[in-house]
Amino acid sequence: MATKLSQFETLILSKKGGVAELLLNRPLKSNSINGNMWEEIPKAMRLADNMGDVRVIILKGAGRHFCAGIDVSSLAQFMVANKDLGEGREQEKLRRDIKEMQASFTAFEECRKPVIAAVHGACIGAGVDMITACDIRYCTEDARFSVKEVDLAITADIGTLQRLPGIVGEGIARELALTAREFDGQEAKDLKLEHINFAHA
Template structure:
């Protein structure tokens, strides 16, 4: 990737791979999310989404942690910059700022390509916002999680309170958000927040790369369709969801990917799909 970012780093897993790594790259600050991150992150995702070489994106953190949350300087700056003598205008400006920050996290769901979170070290506050928007989550056993916002005197507003209940259940999400307690990768696995645990970061990186390679080798039309339909179906009734997938597949089912997959199955060979 040619783009230069101050808070992120992008690299391709290998020259012929459809897997790209997107790293939060502020290791000296525990990968705390700066104001600049919220501008760069959706731009980076959009760039990866539109790159036909990209099949799967792995989101991880440089250094010792995945993400220690939103940078306190960023929070303080928002608090100071939105204040004015007019309460109504202060509130309206603050709402726009929150929506801007939310949009950066939601960009993960809006990205057509699957985004896999590979979590090690701390995953606190805004880090939980990010991973709950990801499509799949893996972590090390000793990763440390916390929905931390109530300890900072704020209500989590970037997506954890909306997405976490659908992942771990309403009651568990309520308990985690109200107590702001820390919990390990082992408990995250028990809660269903992460799918699989790895002993350390080295095995995490290797294991997630293998999983991502497997997904990247599949039909890109089938992969992006599966992601979009699952996300959309969260807000639909069963009948509406079935109607949505019928409409989706009526547009993309009859593709060269289907022909390739059937031929490969019949001849017991690996299918080769065109880039998307």
């Protein structure tokens, strides 16, 4: 039986033997990423990384979907909050915020233990950013993916544009980023983004 190590507002970190599990825990919001989750991910990863008996970390999503990307409602609040800063200060604040979001996912990449993403259901936008920072990615056959940012008129600059080309190749990464088309687990396997290897319980 897994032992719950720490419960954050948006995550649950647990351990069974030498395996730590980090669960994205906003199932009613399809595990979309809000401000708290951005802050909590690097804290949870540091905690797991510093456990001497942990050998591997598995990243999963609670509920029907792995991650639906950035929580659009929190993104709208963020844009309104920055609006009164003036154009120069607004742009500088946006740059700092994006750097912090990038650092949140870089915590997966910098972890000294292997991090395995176990994807089921939707993995959209920032969800793709997240899994590209992991060492290994597995998915169910019914998983579906999209580099969605272009549909929101924003750039996939939290990690996808930096990491995806090294996984699937430059041409495919550009096509996925520019079209935002959805693709399934089998195509993800064909593109070498994912391995289809587990059944979601």
